[in-house]
Amino acid sequence: MSVPQTHTGRVAVITGAGRGIGQALALGLAARGATVVAVDLHYPEETMALLTAAGHTGMGLVADVSDPVQTAAVGMRITQEFGHADILVNNAGVFPFVDIDDLDYDIWRRIMAVNLDSQFLMVKAVLPAMKAGGWGRIINLTSNSIVTNAPGLSHYMASKMGNIGFSRGLANDVAPFGITVNAVGPTLTITPGVREVHPPEALVAVAQAQAIKRNGRPEDLVGTIAFLSSDDAAFVTGQTIMADGGYAR
Numbered sequence: 001m002s003v004p005q006t007h008t009g010r011v012a013v014i015t016g017a018g019r020g021i022g023q024a025l026a027l028g029l030a031a032r033g034a035t036v037v038a039v040d041l042h043y044p045e046e047t048m049a050l051l052t053a054a055g056h057t058g059m060g061l062v063a064d065v066s067d068p069v070q071t072a073a074v075g076m077r078i079t080q081e082f083g084h085a086d087i088l089v090n091n092a093g094v095f096p097f098v099d100i101d102d103l104d105y106d107i108w109r110r111i112m113a114v115n116l117d118s119q120f121l122m123v124k125a126v127l128p129a130m131k132a133g134g135w136g137r138i139i140n141l142t143s144n145s146i147v148t149n150a151p152g153l154s155h156y157m158a159s160k161m162g163n164i165g166f167s168r169g170l171a172n173d174v175a176p177f178g179i180t181v182n183a184v185g186p187t188l189t190i191t192p193g194v195r196e197v198h199p200p201e202a203l204v205a206v207a208q209a210q211a212i213k214r215n216g217r218p219e220d221l222v223g224t225i226a227f228l229s230s231d232d233a234a235f236v237t238g239q240t241i242m243a244d245g246g247y248a249r
């Protein structure tokens with residue numbers, strides 16, 4: 001089946017694109033015609049190889065998205081290379097389990113920096129190039145964990161609630177420029193990051209709490225984010241969509 005070319009001519013910047021959900025989004029938006037800028041802590045070698053193998057063009061960039069200097073450099077590089085940026089998917093995030101007794105200020109700050117500050121910093125870095133094009137789509141990854149009862153995630157839930165608040169507020173500031181902002185929340189999705197921290201029994205329990213009784217796959221996020229980053233979603237902004245298999249609340 002051919003994929004509709006809804007994203008032809010769009011430059012799509014995706015953070016944390018080296019693996020997991022970010023990699024699936026890079027491949028999914030490229031398949032719809034976007035030129036992907038894949039940003040990650042390390043050069044996103046595997047993602048770039050997969051893009052090339054599928055016949056797509058793109059650019060891999062190395063940056064810590066919690067760092068104001070590195071994110072500003074990403075913005076400048078995109079402007080130099082393309083002159084505009086159309087889509088920003090703030091996907092990079094970390095989710096270590098840390099009980100409140102072990103949660104110190106350094107861990108708290110690090111989680112806020114990577115999961116929340118990064119979304120602000122990348123918006124600041126990319127917004128001038130987005131305004132230059134007079135059209136834009138910003139999508140911030142949140143998580144359905146904010147409505148779960150999982151212990152050891154107070155820092156993560158706080159940051160992921162922040163992603164929703166930032167999206168709602170920012171939507172008002174950028175609407176005059178033809179730019180929409182939405183948040184998307186996956187359920188527990190089988191990615192390299194999840195395999196590092198979740199025991200197999202936790203995966204089964206989450207799947208059982210969903211209407212659709214299987215764990216998420218990175219590809220499950222592509223359709224929602226492709227829609228939100230398309231022309232079709234021009235009147236959808238400030239919203240949060242939980243693409244989570246119908247997790248029970």
Ligand SMILES: NC(=O)c1ccc[n+]([C@@H]2O[C@H](COP(=O)([O-])OP(=O)(O)OC[C@H]3O[C@@H](n4cnc5c(N)ncnc54)[C@H](O)[C@@H]3O)[C@@H](O)[C@H]2O)c1
Binds near residue numbers: 015018021065095114
């Ligand atoms: N996988 C899930 O179950 C799940 C559920 C809900 C929400 N999410 C959210 O989805 C996003 C992606 O999750 P994932 O499971 O694919 O993670 P993952 O750990 O598999 O991949 C994350 C990628 O982000 C990159 N990254 C981490 N910190 C970075 C930084 N400071 N700068 C640049 N890149 C950085 C990593 O190098 C990695 O390539 C996160 O925001 C996460 O909170 C994931």
